[in-house]
Amino acid sequence: xxxxxxxxxxxxxxxxxxxxxxxxxxxxxxxxxxxxxxxxxxxxxxxxxxxxxxxxxxxxxxxxxxxxxxxxxxxxxxxxxxxxxxxxxxxxxxxxxxxxxxxxxxxxxxxxxxxxxxxxxxxxxxxxxxxxxxxxxxxxxxxxxxxxxxxxxxxxxxxxxxxxxxxxxxxxxxxxxxxxxxxxxxxxxxxxxxxxxxxxxxxxxxxxxxxxxxxxxxxxxxxxxxxxxxxxxxxxxxxxxxxxxxxxxxxxxxxxxxxxxxxxxxxxxxxxxxxxxxxx
Numbered sequence: 001x002x003x004x005x006x007x008x009x010x011x012x013x014x015x016x017x018x019x020x021x022x023x024x025x026x027x028x029x030x031x032x033x034x035x036x037x038x039x040x041x042x043x044x045x046x047x048x049x050x051x052x053x054x055x056x057x058x059x060x061x062x063x064x065x066x067x068x069x070x071x072x073x074x075x076x077x078x079x080x081x082x083x084x085x086x087x088x089x090x091x092x093x094x095x096x097x098x099x100x101x102x103x104x105x106x107x108x109x110x111x112x113x114x115x116x117x118x119x120x121x122x123x124x125x126x127x128x129x130x131x132x133x134x135x136x137x138x139x140x141x142x143x144x145x146x147x148x149x150x151x152x153x154x155x156x157x158x159x160x161x162x163x164x165x166x167x168x169x170x171x172x173x174x175x176x177x178x179x180x181x182x183x184x185x186x187x188x189x190x191x192x193x194x195x196x197x198x199x200x201x202x203x204x205x206x207x208x209x210x211x212x213x214x215x216x217x218x219x220x221x222x223x224x225x226x227x228x229x230x231x232x233x234x235x236x237x238x239x240x241x242x243x244x245x246x247x248x249x250x251x252x253x254x255x256x257x258x259x260x261x262x263x264x265x266x267x268x269x270x271x272x273x274x275x276x277x278x279x280x
Contacts, residue, residue: 027177031170035185038167043124043148043185044108044264047201048101048131048192049094058095062088097193097224098134104190104223104257105138109145111265119272121187126178127151127160127169131192136163150178179204187271188264189220191251193227206250210243219267225255 013019035041053061065088069081105123112121123139125132127149139147140163149164151171160169172178183205191202202222208214222228237243254260 024174024177027172027174028180031181034167034170038146040122040146040148040168041185042119042121042187044121044188044190045124045182045186046101046105046131046135046190046192047126047194047198048097048135049194049198050126050128050130050132051195052094052098052130052134052193053091054098054102054134055092055095058088058092062092064088094193097227098131100223100257101131101134101190101192102138102141104260105135105147106141106145107138107257107261108264109139109142109147111261113142113144117272117276119187119268121268122146122148122168124148124150124182124185125164126197127164127171129161131194133161133163135190136161139163139165150181152178183208183214186218187216188268189218190260190264191220191222193224193231199232206247209250210247217267217271219264219271220251221260221263222251222253223255223260225253228253 007013014022062085065081065084069078069085072078072081108121109123112119123135123145124147125135127136128151132149136147136149139145146165146168147163148168149160149170151160151169152175153171153173159171170178170181179201182201189205191198205214205218205220209218234243234248238245238248252260252263254263
C-alpha cells in the first residue's frame, strides 16, 4: 500500500495559484524567525542603483574601452568603441557614489558597534550589486560588522552579493513582502542615486510617512544633490500645491559622507536618548 504525498511536500501545489497565500506567509514568517534568532531589531536601510560599479571596476572598464577604441579598424567599430568609451566614462563618474556608499556604511557600522547603550544598528540593502553591494561591503570592512541583504528574484541578478552576512541573506519573490521587511525594521534610510526601483522605494517611504502609516521617526538622507536635482523636483510639487511645504522636511539632502554621517548619528542618538528617557 502506497502513501499519498503530503501537501506541504507537494511542490506542484505549493507553486500553484491556490497556494499563493502560503508562499506570501512564508516570506513573512521565515524572515521574522531568522531576525529573531539573530537578535536583529534595528536596521539602517540603503537604497540605490544596481548599475553603479566600484571605482576599481569602473577604471578597469575604461581601460578595456580604450583598448577597444585603439583596436578599431573601420567606421562601425569606431562608432561602437566611442559609445563604449562614453559609457565607461559615465560609469567612472558614477562610481563616486559606490565609494561614498561603502564609506558611509563602514562609518555607521563602526559607530553602532562602539555604542555601549541604546540600539545596535545593522546595515540593510537589497542584496544585489552596485550601491547595494557597496552598503554590504562597507559593513563587512568593519571587524564584527554584519549586514542584511533582502534580494529579489530577477532574471538579471543572481542571488545576494558576497558581502551580505550569510545568515542574513534572503531572496524574495514578492516585492511587497520585501518592502515590508525593509520598512518594518528600519530606523533610518539612505537613498543613493538609482533608477525606477530606488524612486519607487523612496516615494513609497515618503508616502507612508506623510500619511502616518509609518509613525516612528525615520531620519532619511537623499544622497547626491547633483543627481537628484536633475532627476526629481520636489519643490515643484509644493509650488503646484500637490504636497505641503512641511513635506520637504521628510528627508535631508546631502552631498558628502561627512554630512550624511553626522546627520544620521545626531538624529539616531537623539531618538535613542528620547526612548531611554521615556522608559524612566
